[in-house]
Amino acid sequence: MSYQSLLESARHSLRRGAVWLLLSNGALAAPGAVQPFGSDTWTNLQGRAGKAQAVVFTTTDCSHCPAVIGRLAAILGKPPRRVGLAVVVMDGQEQPAALLADRHYRLADTLYAFDGDALVLRHRVNPEWRGLTPYVVLLPAKGPARYFNGAPPAAALQSFLQP
Numbered sequence: 001m002s003y004q005s006l007l008e009s010a011r012h013s014l015r016r017g018a019v020w021l022l023l024s025n026g027a028l029a030a031p032g033a034v035q036p037f038g039s040d041t042w043t044n045l046q047g048r049a050g051k052a053q054a055v056v057f058t059t060t061d062c063s064h065c066p067a068v069i070g071r072l073a074a075i076l077g078k079p080p081r082r083v084g085l086a087v088v089v090m091d092g093q094e095q096p097a098a099l100l101a102d103r104h105y106r107l108a109d110t111l112y113a114f115d116g117d118a119l120v121l122r123h124r125v126n127p128e129w130r131g132l133t134p135y136v137v138l139l140p141a142k143g144p145a146r147y148f149n150g151a152p153p154a155a156a157l158q159s160f161l162q163p
Contacts, residue, residue, distance in 0.1 A: 030106035034096040036115035037088050042124045045086065050141050052083040052160070056108075057125070057135040059091045065134040066104040068151045072136070073107035075157060081109065083161065088112040090122075090133070 035041075045053060054072050058065035069087060076083050087108040092099045093115055099105050114121050122129050126147050129135060136148045138160045146156060 031100065031108055031111035033111075034089075034092065034099050035110060035112045036093075037112035037121065038115045039120070039124065041112065042121075046139060046145065048084075048139075052141045053086055053139040054083060054160075055086045055088060055137045055139060057088045057090060057122075057137075058133050060089060060095070060098075061091075062133045064150065068134040068136065069104045069107055071151060075161075079109060082163075084109045086110045086112065088114065090114045090118055090131075 045055065054076065056065065056069050056072065058069070069085075073085055076085055085108050087105050087110075089099055089105070089112065092113040096113065099111060099113065105111050118131070122131055125135075125137065129147065132149050134150060136150070136152050138146045138148075138152060138156065140146075140160060146152070146160070148156070152160070
């Protein structure tokens with residue numbers, strides 16, 4: 001075997017190893033873009049038949065939100081998930097690159113930023129929500145949504161994850 005063929009074989013092995021490392025760490029499953037969360041987005045999320053979603057509403061300055069996102073991601077497992085994890089950043093529309101770089105937001109399957117009047121968008125989600133974050137909504141595949149200021153209790157998560 002020539003030096004060139006050995007070198008080419010080593011390069012191929014390194015590339016294959018790098019791809020495997022990315023896949024095993026879930027780096028390719030991270031959101032590739034920040035989607036706009038507009039006036040119809042909540043209706044569309046609720047209408048996803050057969051796919052349950054955990055939705056975390058956050059702000060860039062929320063000190064408790066990263067822990068809630070991390071906890072939910074750990075409970076839901078690595079992608080591909082049976083239950084989706086969406087993160088909605090209420091004040092992140094003007095900084096998509098920073099949102100995509102944030103390690104906590106990268107745990108989401110889908111990343112959104114409010115696109116429109118925050119008061120109107122919050123009211124569409126739940127008229128009783130006053131804007132506190134983290135705000136978590138569990139959208140089961142069938143049945144009504146459940147709303148939580150902060151992390152949902154373990155019992156609520158357990159019943160949500162029942163098949």
